[in-house]
Structures are given as structure tokens and as C-alpha cells.
Amino acid sequence: MATMAAGQCAIHPGRIEVITGPMFSGKSEELIRRLKRAQIAKRRVACFKPDLDVRYHRTAIASHSAQTLDALTVANMEELKSVLMPMVDAVEVVGIDEAQFFDATLISLSNELVQLGKRIIIAGLDTTFTGEPFAPMPELLAIADEVVKLSAVCMQCGAPAVHTQRLGSSQSLVLVGAAGVYEARCRACFRPWADEHGSEQMELPVAAADRC
Ligand SMILES: [Zn+2]
Numbered sequence: 001m002a003t004m005a006a007g008q009c010a011i012h013p014g015r016i017e018v019i020t021g022p023m024f025s026g027k028s029e030e031l032i033r034r035l036k037r038a039q040i041a042k043r044r045v046a047c048f049k050p051d052l053d054v055r056y057h058r059t060a061i062a063s064h065s066a067q068t069l070d071a072l073t074v075a076n077m078e079e080l081k082s083v084l085m086p087m088v089d090a091v092e093v094v095g096i097d098e099a100q101f102f103d104a105t106l107i108s109l110s111n112e113l114v115q116l117g118k119r120i121i122i123a124g125l126d127t128t129f130t131g132e133p134f135a136p137m138p139e140l141l142a143i144a145d146e147v148v149k150l151s152a153v154c155m156q157c158g159a160p161a162v163h164t165q166r167l168g169s170s171q172s173l174v175l176v177g178a179a180g181v182y183e184a185r186c187r188a189c190f191r192p193w194a195d196e197h198g199s200e201q202m203e204l205p206v207a208a209a210d211r212c
Helices: 027-042 077-090 105-115 137-143 206-210
Strands: 015-021 043-050 060-062 068-070 070-076 093-096 121-127 144-148 162-166 182-185
Touching: 015 105, 027 043, 027 068, 027 093, 027 121, 043 077, 060 070, 068 121, 077 105, 105 121, 105 137, 121 137, 162 206
Parallel strands: 015 121, 015 144, 043 070, 043 093, 093 121
Antiparallel strands: 060 068, 162 182
């Protein structure tokens, strides 16, 4: 890194905010709320989302409660960088939705942007439907200035929900959907390896199956 010339002002560092929690916890809604407030404050905002999220709009981020905000849809981190970097000087706030679907270079990009004085607001699922950390969210949580961990409402019992329950048989981590495919569940109601309808959500590990 180049040393700073005498008299040159240091760039004031930016800020990394991460909004996380299970599905149906209002992450996109909170991201949109923050980005809209930044726009009201006349900040120049750019928002990105992965191409995988086709559930509502291709060029906007959408929350389950029908709030939307214009977003640039990109296939991967490489495309995100190729779109963002040419305009990075003109952008003050960078929003990223469904961050769990981007690869680990989002971590280094966030570090780079924060050193350029940008405010980065990232929303994403903290765990998979098997209850494990959903990369790259764990590292983003670790480097954040602020972490907002939202809970949903357990669709079985009404308690605060921290898990995303997959209903049905797909093992794909990137299947994106809404009501009917996933449910928010509390720890007590969460069934990471088999849902309550008896379908084969995931194969049980061999050792565990042998004991049955
Ligand atoms: Zn419950």
C-alpha cells in the first residue's frame, strides 16, 4: 500500500453493517429501510443482489412485505466488482442482499470498500436449512461494525425463530423461495434432517442411520 503524501487527508473509514437472521425475519425489509434513509439523506446508493433470487423481481430487491428498491442483479462477485468498481468513486453506500449466495471475495471487497470510506450494508441468511453457518456470512459478521440479528416467528408455535426449516426433499442450498417451501422455526421446533411431513429432506449420516 502506498504511503500517504505529506498534507494529504486520510480517507475517513467507512462502516460495515450486517443484517442477518432466518428467512421471514425482515432482513431485506431492514436493508431497504436503511438504503431508503440513505437516499433521503442524499447519499448515492448502489444496491446489488445475486441472480439466483428470481422470486419477485429481477432488478429490485424485494422483501416478503412487498417493499422494493432498485437493485443491480449480478451473477457472481466477479460481475458485481466489474459493475461497481468503475462507478465506485460516485457511490457512498453499497447495499448487498442475499449475501449468503456470494463467494468469499465479498469479504475482501467489503474490507476494500470500507477503507475507501464507503458504508456497506449487507443482508443475508446466517445459517443453512441444516442449521450450519452459511458462508461467507460468518466472516462478514466478524468484520462488521454493526450486526443486526433479527428473529422471525416460529410458524409452528409462535416463539421467536432463529432457524430456517426446509419443507420437502430438495438438498439444494441455493433454492430460493418463500412461504410453502421454507418455514421459520424456533430451536425446539427445528428439524434439520427431516421435516414433519416425513419426506426425505436430507439423507441421515450413515453412522446415525445405522443406529436406527
Ligand atoms: Zn417453535
